[in-house]
Amino acid sequence: MHGWRGAILKIDLSSKTFHRENPNPLILRECIGGRGLAGFYLMEHCTRSWDDPLTPLLFFTGPLVDTPSPTSGRMTIMSLSPLTGTVGDSSVGGGLGTMIKRAGWDGIVISGRSESLSGIEIIDDQVLFKDARYLADMRVGDVNSSLPGKGSILAVGPAAEHGVLFSSLVVDGHYGAARNGIGLAFASKNLKYITVLGSGRASVSDEEGLKRATDKIQRLIADSPVLLGEFGIAHFGTPALYDLTHSRRMMPTNNFRKTSFPPAPSMNAFNIKKTYKTINRGCNGCHIQCKKMSNLGEALPEFNTLSHFSALLENEDLSSVIEANRLCNELGMDTISTASTIACHAEIEGRRLSPREIKDLVLDIGEGRGIGIDLGRGSYKYALERGRPESSMSVKGQELPAFDPRGACGMALSYAVSTRGGCHLRAYPIAQEIVRRPVATDRFTFSGKARIIKIAEDQNAAVDSLTACRLVFFAATLEEYAKTLRAVTGIDYTEREIQQAGERTCFRERIMNALRGFTGDDDDLPRRFFLEEGSSGINMPVPPLDRKTFLRARSNYFIARGLDERGIPTIKKADELGLTWKT
Numbered sequence: 329m330h331g332w333r334g335a336i337l338k339i340d341l342s343s344k345t346f347h348r349e350n351p352n353p354l355i356l357r358e359c360i361g362g363r364g365l366a367g368f369y370l371m372e373h374c375t376r377s378w379d380d381p382l383t384p385l386l387f388f389t390g391p392l393v394d395t396p397s398p399t400s401g402r403m404t405i406m407s408l409s410p411l412t413g414t415v416g417d418s419s420v421g422g423g424l425g426t427m428i429k430r431a432g433w434d435g436i437v438i439s440g441r442s443e444s445l446s447g448i449e450i451i452d453d454q455v456l457f458k459d460a461r462y463l464a465d466m467r468v469g470d471v472n473s474s475l476p477g478k479g480s481i482l483a484v485g486p487a488a489e490h491g492v493l494f495s496s497l498v499v500d501g502h503y504g505a506a507r508n509g510i511g512l513a514f515a516s517k518n519l520k521y522i523t524v525l526g527s528g529r530a531s532v533s534d535e536e537g538l539k540r541a542t543d544k545i546q547r548l549i550a551d552s553p554v555l556l557g558e559f560g561i562a563h564f565g566t567p568a569l570y571d572l573t574h575s576r577r578m579m580p581t582n583n584f585r586k587t588s589f590p591p592a593p594s595m596n597a598f599n600i601k602k603t604y605k606t607i608n609r610g611c612n613g614c615h616i617q618c619k620k621m622s623n624l625g626e627a628l629p630e631f632n633t634l635s636h637f638s639a640l641l642e643n644e645d646l647s648s649v650i651e652a653n654r655l656c657n658e659l660g661m662d663t664i665s666t667a668s669t670i671a672c673h674a675e676i677e678g679r680r681l682s683p684r685e686i687k688d689l690v691l692d693i694g695e696g697r698g699i700g701i702d703l704g705r706g707s708y709k710y711a712l713e714r715g716r717p718e719s720s721m722s723v724k725g726q727e728l729p730a731f732d733p734r735g736a737c738g739m740a741l742s743y744a745v746s747t748r749g750g751c752h753l754r755a756y757p758i759a760q761e762i763v764r765r766p767v768a769t770d771r772f773t774f775s776g777k778a779r780i781i782k783i784a785e786d787q788n789a790a791v792d793s794l795t796a797c798r799l800v801f802f803a804a805t806l807e808e809y810a811k812t813l814r815a816v817t818g819i820d821y822t823e824r825e826i827q828q829a830g831e832r833t834c835f836r837e838r839i840m841n842a843l844r845g846f847t848g849d850d851d852d853l854p855r856r857f858f859l860e861e862g863s864s865g866i867n868m869p870v871p872p873l874d875r876k877t878f879l880r881a882r883s884n885y886f887i888a889r890g891l892d893e894r895g896i897p898t899i900k901k902a903d904e905l906g907l908t909w910k911t
Contacts, residue, residue, distance in 0.1 A: 329353070329356075329531075329817075330391075330530075330531050330532060330533040330816060330817050330818045331391030331392065331395070331530060331531075331532070331533070331813075331816040331817040331818075332356050332361070332391050332434050332530075332817070333429060333432050333433055333434050333528075333530060334350055334351070334353070334356075334434070335348050335349070335350055335432055335433055335434060336348070336349045336350075336351055336433060336434055336435045336436070336437060337349075337433045337435070337436045337437070337450070337455070338436075338437045338439075339436065339437070339438045339439070339440075339448065339455060340439055340440045341381075341438060341439070341440035341441055341442045341446065341457075341517055341518070341519070342381060342439075342440030342441055342442075343440065344442075344457045346455045348453070349437075351434070355368060356391075356434070357819060358829060358832070358906075359793065359829065359832075359833070360390060360391065360790070360793040360794060360813075360826070360829050361388055361389055361390030361391055361393075361434060361435075361793055361794065361795060362388050362389065362390040362402075362403060362404040362419070362792050362793040362794065362795040363388075363404040363406065363417055363419070363789055363792035363793050363833055364789065364790075364792070364793035364829055364830070364832070364833040365388045365390075365434070365435060365793065366386040366387075366388040366404050366405075366406035366417065366435070367406065367415070367417075367833055367836045367837060367840070368836070369384065369386055369388075369435075369437055370384065370386060370406055370407070370408075370415065370840065371836060371839075371840060373408075374408070374415070374840035374843050374844060375843050375844065376408070377408070378407065378408035378409060378410045378413070378416070378513055378516070379410070379513075379516040381439065381440050381441040381517070382439055382440075383407060383408055383439070383513075384407065384437050384438060384439045385405070385406075385407050385437070385438040385439075385513060385514060385517065385519075386404075386405065386406040386407060386435065386436075386437055386438075387403065387404075387405055387424075387428065387435055387436040387437075387438075387522075388403060388404050388406070388434065388435035388436075388795075389403045389425045389426075389428050389429050389433075389434055389435060389795055390402075390403070390425075390793060390794050390795035390796075391530075391794070391813065391816055391817050392794055392795060392796065392812065392813065392816055393425045393426060393428075393429045393530070393613075393795055394425075394426050394429035394430055394529060394530040394613075395530055395532055395538065395613075395816050396532075396538060396539070396542055396613070397538065397541075397542060397613065397796070397812050397816060398542055398545045398546060398549070398613065398614070398615070398796070398800060398804075398812075399611065399613055399614045399616070399796045399797035399799075399800050400612070400613035400614075400795070400796065401421055401422070401423065401425055401426050401611035401612030401613040401614060402419055402420065402421050402425055402611060402795040402796065402797060403419070403420060403424060403425030403428065403795050404417055404418070404419055404420075404792055404793075404795065405417065405418050405420060405497060405505045405510055406418075406510075407510060407513040407514075408513065408844075409508040409509055409510070409513070409726075409748065409749070410493050410508075410509040410512040410513055410516075411493045411494050411508055411509035411512075411665070411706055411725055411726055411749070412508060412509075412724045412725040412726050412748065412749040413724075413725070413844060413845075413846075414508075414724055414747060414748050414749055414841050414844065414846065415747055415748060415837045415840050415841060416507075416508035416509065416510055416513065416748060417508065417510070417748060417792075418496075418497070418504075418505035418506060418507050418508060418510050419505075419753075419792050419795070420497070420499050420503055420504065420505040421499070421503045421610070421611030421612075421614070421619075421797070422480065422499035422500040422502070422503035422611060422612070423479075423480040423499070423500055423611075423612050424480040424482055424499045424500070424524060425612070425795060426480070426526075426612045426613070427479050427480040427524040427525060427526045428450075428524050428526065429526065429530050430526025430527060430528050430529060430530075431450055431451070431452050431453070431524055431525065431526030431527075431528070432452055432453055432526065432528050436450075436522075438517065438519075440517065441516070441517045441518055442457075442517060442518035442519065443518070444459065444461055444518060445459075445460045445461045445463065445464055445518050445519075445520050446458060446459065446460050446518055446519055446520065447459075447460040447463070447475075447519070447520050447521045447522065447523070448519065448521075448522045448523075449478060449522075449523045449525075450522070450523065450524045450525070451479075451525045451526075452525070452526055452527055452528065460519075460520040460521065463520045463521070464489065464520070465486045465489055466485075466486070466520075467485050467486060467658040467659065467660075468483050468484075468485045468498045468501060468657060468658050468659075468660055469501060469657075469658055471483040471485075471520065471521055472500075472501045475521065475523055478523035478525060479523050479524050479525030479526070480499065480500055480523065480524050480525075481499070481500055481501070481521060481522075481523050482497055482498070482499050482505075482521060482522045482523075482524075483497070483498055483520060483521040483522075483660070484496075484497060484498070484511045484514055484515050484519070484520060484521075484660045485498065485511075485658055485659045485660025485661070485694065486659055486660065486694055486695055486696070487511065487659045487660045487661045487693065487694040487696075487704070488511040488512050488514060488515035488660055489515055490694070490695065490696030490701075490704065491512065491696065491704065492509075492511075492512065492661060492693060492694065492696070492704040493509045493512060493704060493705050493706045493709075494507075494508075494509050494661060494662040494665035494666065494669070494704075494706055494727075495509055495511035495512045495515065495660050495661055495662070496509075496510065496511045496656075496660050496661055496662050497510055497511045497514055497660070498657060498660055501627075501657075502609070502619065502621075502627040502657065503611070503619075504657065504662070504663075506661075506662040506663065506664070507662055507664070507665075507726065507748065507749075507751065508726065508748055508749070509662075511660050511661075532815065532816050533815060533816060533817060533818030534814075534815040534816075534818065535815075537811070537814070537815035538812060538815035538816060540811075540815075541808065541811040541812040541814075541815050542812065544808055544811070545800065545803075545804045545808050545809070545812065546615070548803040548804045548808065549615075549616065549800060549803045549804070551803065552802055552803035554568075554763050554802045554803075555616055555799065555800075555802055555803055556616070561616060561618050561799060562608075562616050562617060562618065563601075564597035564598070564600075564601060564620070565597065565606075565618050565619065565620040565628070565630065565631075566618055566630045566631035566632075566799075567596065567597035567600060567620075567628075567629070567630070567631050567634050568597050568631075569631045569758075569762075570592065570595075570596045570597055570631055570634055570635060571592070571593070571596050571597070572762060572763075573635065573730065573731060573732075573735075573762070574588070574589065574592040574593070574596075574639075576735055576736075576762060576771075576868075577735060577862060577863055577864070577865050577868055577870050578731055578732040578734065578735025578736060578862070578870070579592060579635060579639050579730065579732065580635065580636070580639060580640050580721075580728070580730055580731070580732045581639040581640065581642065581863070582639075582640070582642050582671075582675075583640060583668075583671040583672060583674065583675045583719065583721060584640075584721045584728070584732060584854075584856060584857075585675070585856070585860065586862070586863045587732045587734060587735060587862030587863045587870055588862075588863035588865065589638065589639035589642070591638075591644045592638070592639065594644075594646075595634070595638050595644070595646045595649070597634075599646065600620070600628060600629075600634075600646070601620075603646070604622040604623065604626075604628060604650070605622065605623040606620040606621065606622065606623075606628060607620070607621045607622070607623060607625075608620065608621075609621050611797070614797060616797075616799060616800070618799065622650075626650070626654060627653070627654070627657060628650065628653070629649060629650065629653040629663070630663075631730060632663065632664050632729045632730045632752075633649075633652075633653050633656075633663040633664070633667070634649060634653075635730035636663065636664055636667035636668060636671070636729075636730055637649040637652045637653065637663070637667045637686070639730075640667055640668065640671045640730070641667060641670060641671050641674065641680075641681060641686060642680050643681075643683055643686060645683040647683075648683035648684075648686060648687060651687055652666075652667070652686060652687060652690050655687065655690045655691060655694065656690065656694075658694075659690070659691075659693075659694030659695070660694070661690075661693065661694055664727055664728075664729050664730070665706060665707070665726070665727040666690060666693060668707055668721060668722070668727035668728065669693075669703050669706055669707040669710060669727065670686060670689050670690070670703065671707075671721075672707035672710060672711055672719045672720050672721070673689070673699075673703060673707075673710065675716075675719045676711065676714050676716045676719050689703065706720075706722070706725060706726075706727065707719070707720040707721065707722055707727055708720045708722045708725040708726075708727075709725070718854065718855060718856065720854070721750075721854055721856070722749070722750050722854070723743050723744060723746065723749050723750035723751075723851075723852070723853060723854075724746075724748075724749035724750065724846070724850050725749055726748065726749025726750045726751065727750060728743060728750040729750070729751070729752040731752055731758060731762075732862060732870075733853060733857050733873065734857055734861070734862040734870050734871070734872065734873055735771065735862060735870055736757065736758065736761040736762065736771040737761075737771065737772060737773055737774045737777055737873070737878075737881070738755070738757035738760065738761050738769065738771070738774075738777040738780055738781060739752065739757050739758065739761065740774075740853060740857065740873055740878065741757075741774065741777050741778065741781050741878070741881050741882065741885060742754055742755035742756075742757050742781050742784070742785075743853060744851045744852055744853050744878075744882060745781065745785075745851045745882065745885055745889075747834065747837040747838060747841055748837075753788065753798065754785050754788060755780075755781045755784040755785045755788060756784060756788060756798055756801075757777070757780065757781060757784060759784075759801070759802060760780060760784075763802060774874075774877045774878060774880070774881035777881055778881050778882075778884035778885040778887075778888050779884070779888050781885060782885060782888040782889050783827075785830075785834050786827055786828075786830040786831040786834055787801070787806060787827060787830055788830070789829075789830035789831070789833040789834050790806060790826045790827055790829055790830030790833070791806075791809075791830075792833075793829055793830065793833060794809060794813065794826070796809060805823075806823045806826050806827060807823045809826065810822055810823045810825075810826055813826065828905075831905065832905045832906070832907065834889070835889070835890065835897060835901060835902065835905055835907060836907055838889070838891065838897045839897050839902065839907065839909050842896050842897055847894050847895050847896060848882070848886060848891065848893075848894050848895020848896070849894075849895070850895075851882060851895055853873070853878070857872065857873045858872055858873050858874075858875045858878070859872055860872055889901075890902075890904070896911060897909055897911075898911075899911060
């Protein structure tokens with residue numbers, strides 16, 4: 329095969345055995361890879377509990393991984409979410425996807441549970457099961473230092489071992505598979521780490537055609553001010569968006585009670601670059617290099633982390649934001665949920681936390697002590713226990729990222745309908761509403777947003793299945809990537825076929841969530857956004873969201889997605905997409 333390796337590694341931790349599965353090529357073509365293929369393998373297990381030993385952990389690459397295709401180093405990790413109860417997944421960079429492909433696999437499926445803390449070491453087609461008890465409670469950096477020469481390393485930190493519902497997996501020390509608590513799903517199988525070292529290479533059908541397609545995408549990237557411009561993401565990382573959200577008065581502040589943070593200009597990407605003398609890093613196969621490191625080799629915060637550990641907590645101390653990011657990486661925790669849960673706690677306590685208190689709470693959560701044990705369950709469960717559910721800024725139990733929904737109605741709708749809980753990446757409407765690409769839309773209206781969100785969700789699911797990076801789609805489109813995929817695989821993919829693969833992926837996730845008891849009533853936002861205005865400025869009012877208009881947009885989304893009035897997938901749409909579903 330070209331692009332795919334035509335093999336999936338299946339590992340049973342209970343019996344310490346493994347075997348090779350050769351998937352039907354038609355399944356590979358329909359699902360493509362990444363999120364689409366992982367969802368296909370999760371479907372038959374979706375009614376289990378997240379900690380059932382038979383619930384699989386899924387690690388899937390795509391056909392573009394380990395080829396010269398732009399941003400081809402990503403992969404998807406999926407299971408059922410401990411935090412939300414929904415489908416749980418995360419797209420992650422680093423070198424793991426590339427190494428899995430070089431080892432000869434399109435994906436890895438892990439089921440069962442080890443009797444004691446274990447590690448898995450994969451060298452091409454060999455799998456070694458290792459005793460990892462000596463790594464118990466060890467931080468991610470120390471785990472990596474203990475495994476030299478093993479290839480790409482995936483590990484959990486102490487947070488997952490202490491049951492933190494938003495614990496993450498960390499690839500190669502710096503790249504987080506962070507949302508949904510996927511780290512706890514990993515730890516529930518008594519796993520501490522996986523290493524992969526591969527020596528093969530994926531083959532390409534048409535190398536000249538791939539070069540032409542790649543050159544076109546790279547020209548589009550070079551022409552994008554958002555990506556490679558003087559103030560773009562290549563120079564400043566995703567914190568380049570920090571000033572943008574601040575100027576639009578949609579920066580979540582004081583646990584989403586305000587939308588403007590006056591000290592923001594002194595804590596932006598420019599000041600980070602100046603203070604920490606940043607060095608560029610990035611995923612395999614990417615020349616944008618959006619990952620920023622300090623001159624001492626320390627990973628610097630991404631946009632959401634920077635915003636939430638500063639504005640959301642009204643924290644003006646930049647050094648403490650950098651430290652909180654470092655601790656979350658080392659402890660293995662999602663920075664968005666960590667900061668948001670601490671902000672929820674601060675609101676309930678009725679006071680502003682000092683930088684030292686923020687740091688101490690991060691440590692308490694990750695190390696499972698004191699108040700950190702309660703906070704480690706996430707803001708939704710914590711606020712319920714405290715009798716203050718209105719203080720949790722979450723959807724389906726997952727904390728919201730750093731774009732206030734009152735400042736962008738498309739973002740508001742996308743948060744609500746996301747299959748994995750509060751998430752900006754399922755549709756990523758800031759492209760249209762804030763960056764104004766490919767076309768500008770009025771960010772203060774729900775008009776037309778239902779269809780925009782549905783189409784964007786399908787595209788991003790396709791991107792996650794190709795395992796490309798969403799940032800590239802500030803410049804390129806699926807039309808360019810269809811040419812890339814055709815050149816790699818030798819299959820005559822069309823843009824429409826790739827988009828439909830994304831639609832099938834989204835609808836399958838809707839089916840799985842429905843089987844798990846979710847309905848359209850769960851596609852909603854915290855009441856705060858409908859009752860309280862944002863921080864209005866001169867000629868820039870930020871009113872509360874209109875509830876009736878939101879519900880009308882949600883209803884329109886249900887229709888566009890092929891759901892009934894309750895938000896449940898219809899048999900008609902399932903049949904149209906070739907999926908099995910009985911209501």
